[in-house]
Amino acid sequence: IAGITQAPTSQILAAGRRMTLRCTQDMRHNAMYWYRQDLGLGLRLIHYSNTAGTTGKGEVPDGYSVSRANTDDFPLTLASAVPSQTSVYFCASSKEAGALGELFFGEGSRLTVL
């Protein structure tokens, strides 16, 4: 089934550890996004990529980094995890860059930082 695959589904992580959340899409979409979802705060954009080789910062980029080496993959790295990064992380994609197109989301990665 075409779509977005995220891994891991859930993870418990000690503070200070490095963690990479993986995201792969098979829809050949140009744009990809990482959001975090927190109760009462909705979905907040961490980083985005309009096309392979480019990335940009969203609303809450601090403590996170991304790369976009090819069209399909958009990993999110937490260099040194902190408890405030406990959240559900969603990867999304859209056919073109810009925010007017439909976003397709993965099923999320639940991260707990202790």
Place this chain on the structure above:
Amino acid sequence: QQQVKQSPQSLIVQKGGISIINCAYENTAFDYFPWYQQFPGKGPALLIAIRPDVSEKKEGRFTISFNKSAKQFSLHIMDSQPGDSATYFCAATYQGAQKLVFGQGTRLTINP
């Protein structure tokens, strides 16, 4: 000015009733207003969207009402069903923007 304020945070409606979720925004540049629906354990999915050149858009039991002068828009779910139980997010953006701005979300529960 980039915020979208959504209410209520949670809502319980009886089967067959009307569910209403409201959103308000400040940025007058916003010109595209989608709603996303999220079931437990799943990612959000586009439900319905509206542009400000119309005051209402209907798709089946789901209707968006838009009030440009008040800078408010709302989602109405008619004849609400238990299968509609989900979290709903409103969002807003404009041509050339890099992102959607999401509301805080509403957890809707439809009681049988």
